[in-house]
Amino acid sequence: MTATVVRQNRIARNADRVGLGAMIVASICLVALGTRLVSGPMVSVIVLVLILDLVGVLVLAARGGPEARRLLAPYGLLKPGMLWLALFFLAPVWSLIRISLSTKESRFSVNYDFNWAFQNYTKAFSDFGSQFQRAFLYAAIATVLTILIGYPLAYVIAFRGGKYKNILLGLVVIPFFTSYLIRTIAWSTILADRGFVVRAMNAVGLGNVFEWLHIMDNGKLLNTPAAVIGGLTYNFLPFMLLPIYVSLEKIDINLVNAAGDLYSSATRAFRKVVLPLSIPGVFAGTLLTFIPAAGDFVNAQFLGNPNTTMIGNSIQDQFLKQNNYPVASAMAAVLMVSIATLVLLYTRIFGTEDLA
Amino acid sequence: MGESVSDVIVLDHVSKRYGDFVAVHDANFSIATGEFFAMLGPSGCGKTTTLKMIAGFEQPTAGRVMLDGIDVSDVPPYKRNVNTVFQQYALFPHMSVFDNVAFGPRSKKVDESKIKTSVMEMLEIVRLNDFAQRKPSQLSGGQQQRVALARALVNYPSALLLDEPLAALDLKLREAMQIELKRIQREVGISFIFVTHDQGEALTMSDRIAVMSQGHVEQIGTPQEIYRSPASLFVAGFIGSANLLPGTVQSHDGADAVVALKAGSAIRVAGQASAHAIGAHVSVMLRPERLRPSEQADANGQSLQGTLTDLVFQGATARMIVRLADGTELTCLADSSARMPQIAVGATMNVSWGADCGYILAGWPEKAGSNTTDIDHIESTL
Structure with missing residues (x-):
């Protein structure tokens, strides 16, 4: 055996471990840089380690022969995504949690002292409990409504659409070429107190019925919980419809x-065959709708009132307004964990192996 | 039409049109209980439409479909006591084999304990009892096919409809399933009506065959009848291969007809004088396996001379292509174990046959000489 072959075999034997190790080291470096955990001369050291790490693997691949390259390739393909997540997901989450456990140096300061300040979480729950509840309630109702509206629509398009399938799907999606904000603000015009919807309702005497159903409030449609839920339903409908359609x-x-x-x-036939086979779509649609809807603030902002804030x-x-980063971070962390827990529970109960 | 009590299905002058297009024209036949019945024809001949009308997925535009003596033309599929085995099986992918087979009885609200017995019994018949808890995706094509059969048969329908049941299987499996289907059919004693474009399949399995072409039923009969005495030139060419020689009836000699072939000689065809008048344009059908190759011409004139253009050894048989003087090509299938004349490709030779080998059909063929159904061609047009 030539020296080259011996070297290549040695590299190949370790390539798996080296590839994984290099990826983890690079990710840790990026998190450290992104969260500003390190400062001063340490920054240069970390950057150097990062460069050596990235270049080192390339050199190894170049000198290692085909077997080593085959083993290193998966890590090479994973690396860009992994590093992206490290810098733009792991690092911010780390910062978020750190700030959520910090206190401001003074009332107007932008600097925070990390001191395990769990009172931020207490405050998040005690002061914003109703906003949490409302967010999950509104998101849940909107999700159910998108299923009730989206499923029959998807069904008709899929089974009765014939040659118009694509046109019908296009009609569902086309409004979403417009900005989310503009569409939501447009609804505030449509539902306005002197708008044609409210006037038409009152003209045909539906006003009282809607009042009784708590959809309208003192003759108003806008700035009610119904408007916020309606806005969420409208905005997230395609995210429910498209997976179900597929x-x-x-x-x-x-x-x-x-x-x-x-x-x-x-x-x-529908109950035993079509419905069970379409459940993966409903499942995916629910995740795509509920998660963003629970964190949404646009609909409550433009279609709600101070008592419908989510x-x-x-x-x-x-x-942005109170400049209270620690409490805001604690709230964001709680929201994130709650959604993750709900999704995990949901997956456990309704989850399908073939989530398509 | 002779309707007997034992007829499970009667098609009474059934037609189906889509706009101007006639998919099925005046289908008028009946199928007996316990019969293995094939509807055979090239794609687009209306066989599948006929099957769908029996199943209830399509409604006839004229005529009646009778099931067990009752007009079911307007009865939806789920109220008809027939079951279908779909071409791609259409097994429910989210259910186990057991639940698939139990689907029909459960729809009919049969007692769950009875369902268990009958499902396991049926899985036993199709030899899948060890697979009851598997999902269809975990089974091979042949096994899926048998699940589809069990799922339909567990309901003990008056008739089982099979839409190209073997088309999705490879050749070896298809041959095994042909025997398997026949066995299952004998075991359960239910009429099987199956649609196929494969004449070999139809000949092997069926008690009777309906040959269809362009919406018309060309002929109904046992495989032997259809092979030996086809009703038309189309049937002759579609079932097996046939050498069709155009000619004119020259004279009658007792029961025999003498036909002057366009290819030159006048030949004798036994026992068919009454059916064809003198002077009629006819074709003489000669099956390739009935032709004998020889170096010498036949003493009675029952032979044609040509050039051997191709010789293919096929194991038990040898296929010879003989070109006559006028360019007509004949196929001759010779028993390769018999002493064959030593003829080289390119040499002149004779093919001869007995007077009882020919069969006279009305009309002249589009293409004289050898007509073979090219299965590959038909499959590629599906």
């Missing part, structure tokens, strides 16, 4: 025929 579209029409052939009425509004307020 899972319905995949269903072979012969399965429905087969159910009919096996003595099932249309209702039973946790997103409060976090934004604490961060």
Whole structure:
């Protein structure tokens, strides 16, 4: 065996470990830099380590021969995403949690002392408990509504759309080429107190019914909980509809025929065949709708009133207006953990192996 | 049409049109209980549409579909006592094999304990009892096919409809499943009506075959009848291969007809004088396996001379292509174990046959000489 082969074999034997190790080291470096954990001359040291790490693996790959390259390739492909997450996800989350446990040096200072200040969390719960509740309640209602509206719509497009399928899907998506903000503000015009919707409702006498249903409040449609939930429902509908459509579209029409052939009425065929096969779509749609809706602040801002603020509004307020980063961070951390917990529970209960 | 009590399905002058297009024209036949019945034809001949009308997925535009003596033309599929095995099986992917098979009985609200017995019984018949808890995706194509069969048969339908049941399987498996299907059918005694474009499949399995072309039923009969005495030139060319020689009826000699072939000679065809008048334009069908290759011409004139253009050894048989003087090509399938004349490709040779080997069909073929159904061609047009 030549020296080259011996060297290549040695590198190949260790390539797996080296690749993984180098990726972890590089990620730690980026988190350290991103969170400003290190300062002064240490920064140069970390940057040097990072460069050596990145270049080192390349050199190893160049000198290691095909087997080493084959083993290193997966880490090479993972690295960009991993480093991106380290810098733009892990580092901010670290900072967020750190600030949430800090106190301001003084009332107007922008500097924080890390001192395990758990009172931030107490304050987040005690002062903003109702905003948390409201956020999850509104998001949950909006999610249910998107299912109730989106499922039949997706069903019709998938099974009865024929050659108009793409046009119909386009009609669902086209409004979303406009900015989220503009669309939400447009709703405030549509639902305005002297707008045509309210006037039309009152003209046909539906006002009282809506009042009774707590959809309208003192003749107003705008600035009610219903308006906020409606806005959320409207804005997140495509995120529910599209996954459901995809899972319905995949269903072979012969399965429905087969159910009919096996003595099932249309209702039973739907219940036993179509619905179970489309559950992965509903599941994916629920995640795509509930998670952003729970953290949303735009709809409550433009369509709600001071009594409909959601946790997103409060976090934004604490961060940008009150300049109270520690409490705002604590609230954001709580929101993140709550959503993660709810999603995990949901996955446990309804989860499907083939989440498509 | 002779409707007997034992007929499970009767198609009474059934037609189906889509706008101007006639998919099925005046289908009028019946299928007996316990019969293995094939509907055979090239794609677009209306066989699948006919099957769908029996299943209830399509409604006839004219005529009646009778099931067990009752008109079911307007009855939806889920109320008809027939079951279908779909071409791609259409097994429910989210259910186990057991639940798939139990689907029909559960729809009918049969007692769950009875369902368990009957499902396991049926899985036993299709030899899948060890696979009851598997998902369809964990089974091979042949096993999925058998689940589809069990799922349909567990309901003990009056008739089982199979839409190209073997098309999705590879050749070896297809041959095994042909025997398996036949065994299962005998075991359960239910009428099987199956649609195929594969004449070999139809000949192997069926008790009777309906040959269809362009929406018309060309002929209904046992495989032997259809092979030996096809009703039309289309059937002759579609079932097996046939050498079709155009000619004119020259004279009648007792029961025999003498036909003057366009290719030159006048030949004798036994026992068919009554069906074809003198002077009629006819074709003489000669099956390749009935032709004998020889160096000498036949003493009775029952032979044609040509050039051997191709010789393919196929194991038990040898296929010879013989080109006649007018360019017509004949196929001759010779028993390769018999003493074959030593003829080289390019040499002149004779093919001869007995007077009882020919069969006279009305009309002249589009293409004289050898007509073979090219299965590959049909499959590629599906």
